[in-house]
Amino acid sequence: DTEVTQTPKHLVMGMTNKKSLKCEQHMGHRAMYWYKQKAKKPPELMFVYSYEKLSINESVPSRFSPECPNSSLLNLHLHALQPEDSALYLCASSTQENTEAFFGQGTRLTVV
């Protein structure tokens, strides 16, 4: 099973709302990632968790707050977003031995 599951698939939220994106994998991977992708651009790394600890924050604004409750789950909490934060948010996971990452299908986020 090489599946990374993301929910919801689509999300529309107002600038004053609080919402969360969820990601789950059951491949035993110990590294998990959040990426943001704008149209016609490559995915941009936001956060990396390694063994459930935040190891990389790519200078992401604090209105995005990641959380890793356990080795299979990754959340991204959203608060006071701006319209320019509208994008496809991708979760990925990988082993720790410098191999490829497996991506979920993404959450299409629209901020109104």
Next chain:
Amino acid sequence: QQQVKQSPQSLIVQKGGIPIINCAYENTAFDYFPWYQQFPGKGPALLIAIRPDVSEKKEGRFTISFNKSAKQFSLHIMDSQPGDSATYFCAAIDGGATNKLIFGTGTLLAVQP
């Protein structure tokens, strides 16, 4: 140094043709090179990957060629089909503990019937 340069930006081929997508890098710490295929509205899907000690790898109709001395690698799609129409990203993994994945800029491929 952290960049992966990808070309062309877009590519149109006829069905049965062999599109070739090229990537280049500078950082010698990169030690794993996956290719991803992405359809509109979907997440990137892993196609094939290679390590720099291998010069060529084939999986089905997809072949990676790797030139370590030139720090270049390329994807060839044999007998291309309209269903191969997608955006293709090369990527490189920095060989540190965090598995940081650096993407190329992407190539939009259209295979015409």
